[in-house]
Amino acid sequence: MNEISVVLPAYNEEENIQKLVKRWQQLCKDLKYKYELSLNIFVIDDGSKDKTEVIGRELERKYDNFYLIKHDKNKGLGEAINTGIKYVMEKRSDSKYVCIMDCDNTQDPRYVFSMIEKMEKTDVVIASRYQKGSCVKGVPFFRLTASYGARFVYTIFLGVKNVRDYTCGYRLYRTSALKTAFKVFGESFIEESGFTCMVELLYKLNICGAVFKEVPFTLRYDFKGGVSKMKVLITAINSVKLTLRLKKIRKGVEPVLED
Template sequence: MSAKILVIIPCYNEEENLVRVIDRLKRSCPDVDYLVVNDCSTDRSEQILRENGYNHVTLPVNLGIGGGVQTGYRYAVENGYDIAVQMDGDGQHDPAYLYEVTGPVERGELDMCIGSRFITKEGFQTSFMRRLGINILSVLIHILSGKKVLDVTSGFRATNKELTAYFANHYAADYPEPEAIMSATLNGFKVGEAPVVMEERMGGVSSIRSLKSAYYMIKVSIALVINRISIQKKGGRG
């Protein structure tokens, strides 16, 4: 029997991408369930979700990406899914690689597997400045937790039941991806990466804009250090 997989798709104003993203997911992975978390979008996202009968929850107020993804994790816990996969709603993540990301988790090799675009270095590699930022955070996480992860901001990631339940209760609010790696590692979960190829987003604008990047770097760095101080490092789990 194969694992019950839930794909969590956070969505904030993705009217241009929703249909393509979900149809592509349904085509490539017909046997997984998905849940779109509409984070109080102000565009026609809700209408599109309802008209197409897509499985979704709608947050009555905007919580940001962290609160949105966490809603998905809570849904996965309530409905007894074995693996929860976060996949962005902007079309950057190709569902063809879904099983590459869930595989190590399903086989019990990892508690969290992150789809990384920097292992094979194929496909969309993002801008130089952003790669620099990702590298800095990667080194910082390595220093603080001893875990080397290349694509720390990748939002394409699978978690097993145990870690999903943990994230359902503890998840950072604003830019949660690097922090999630940190807190998972420090709490003794096994984190690793699988190579994937990413695309440039299909339409709309990314939620991380260049003007906000400096603020993002400072905030995440501080959050990581605080994380390191506040969580007592635990040994590996089995």
């Protein structure tokens, strides 16, 4: 049976991790019977200073499909995602899909069903805040404004076909596409350490010829436990720098993914 590997990068998520993992576990039967996919969950504890690791170890004892991977120190979102993707590629040979999402309980795992339905002739499906039927609840005004600004910049300068939401971390990837892109970029596959790593990953897959689609979803920021880790001003500055860097690396890289 094929697998779907869920990668959850976590930093100080003691208020959220147990709730989110439970919601994923509730989907096991439907994933198996509807799509013949077995579920595995990987939490990448990126040097948390709270009880994230303690709770993660308890979940490992409770569920045989749950795994905690620990960074000794905080390395940033990019390195946490990099660790998760590499682990799946190297250790889970039956993994057909990799689903990456935030670990702050703002994104509902149930949207994975609509994402799987979109995967035919597709390499990446994004849970998008900018598709008809999407909804955003509880997001502070300054973050909402920053999100719209980032979308405008990335759309103008990167212009990836079928993509409206460049920064949402909730995505379903075909594992074979990740493997192909990793062969092209090697250890420089993800170089950004902060939240801009999501754009970097998306654009490098685009350079390799990946096909993208989006599904609408509801972002429930009002469900979030704990404080936000995003520094909006720093992220905005890094976004501009990243855009300039990504435009340069496209030269000389030919699409390698098959239609």
